[in-house]
Amino acid sequence: MPANPDAIVSLDWVRAHLDDPNVVFLHAGGDRAEYEAGHLPGARWVHGYDDLTVTRDGIRALVPLQHEMEATLGRLGVEATKTVVFVASGKSMWPHRGFWVLRFYRFPNVHIADRSVAAMAREGVALTSDEPAVAPATCALSEGDESVLSTWEEVLLTSQGAGKAVILDCRTDGEYRGEPGAHAAPRLGRVPGATHLNWELLVDDDGRFLPPERLRSLYAAAGIDGTRPVFPYCGGGIRSAASWFAMHEVLGWDEARNYDGSWAEWAARTDLPIATGE
Known part of the structure; x- marks a missing residue:
């Protein structure tokens, strides 16, 4: 894509x-x-x-x-x-x-x-502190598009070596190693087999994505080149949405699928394995 x-x-x-x-x-x-x-x-x-x-x-x-x-x-x-x-x-x-x-x-x-x-x-755009008056509206959405979503079952199979997908941890270095993050979790660590790229490295201090060639280089260092499905995750599918956006929308890698449950779900399921350390 x-x-x-x-x-x-x-x-x-x-x-x-x-x-x-x-x-x-x-x-x-x-x-x-x-x-x-x-x-x-x-x-x-x-x-x-x-x-x-x-x-x-x-x-x-x-x-x-x-x-x-x-x-x-x-x-x-x-x-x-x-x-x-x-x-x-x-x-x-x-x-x-x-x-x-x-x-x-x-x-x-x-x-x-x-x-x-x-x-x-x-850059000269005038800001305001005034809150606009908003008239309620009706918004009809369509059924969710599963092609941009991954599940714990898919992530587990990948962790066990099935298929060709890559699991991407988008959290901090410490969280990846198993140190506490901003949100409490019943277990600390990462999904076994996950590679790592902190989402914060993808954007500059003004929130602008790095140039595509730089993004490709960062992902390549994490073992990701857009030729295989990628399941990014974080603490709750939020930071990983930024990495999903970089892959899916900026780089055009249409097999990137955000693991929405992320560590909040994985850590809560004691039947799922974890890894810690470097």
Whole structure:
């Protein structure tokens, strides 16, 4: 699959569409204070964990069910005919998570901005602290697209040596070795056989992806070249959504499939193996 040049919109595109009634900017993050400190005019606040994940069967940070996501988008005034652009205050995985969730539900027109809101402000884009009035809408989504999702069963088979897929741990070096991360987990470690590439290395401090040739080099060092399926995971399918975006949308590797359950699910299942250390 060729790379998707429309997945990321430029600063010039953002400037040209700030007043476009058919474009909805969704400012995603983990702390509303980021949004209140300054956002694009008309942008609507999306809380990453509250709006783009749910806890289900005791597992945190799973993709919302279809009706749950439809309700969230409706509350945000998003109809399926709109163009959605995810942005964030600074370097963040939340726009990529938002993109992946909407892509999973086959939302027709979803994008991310090519840089953070802070970077836009340095380029002269005026920010506001005013929150727009939003009229509720009806948003009908399609059934989830399993081609962008991987499951613990598939990851386990790969870990056991079946098939040709690659398991990619997108967390920090410490989490990969088995050290505690930002979120408590019943067990520490990694999926046996997983290679490692911290998602933070894929983007610069302004949230811009590195050039494709640099991304390919980083993935190649982790044993990934786009010729095999890749199952990226992290603590809860959020950071791994950024790596999925880099592979699937920037590099055009259509066999990248985000493991949404990620370590939250894997660690909770005591029947699944773990590895620790280097």
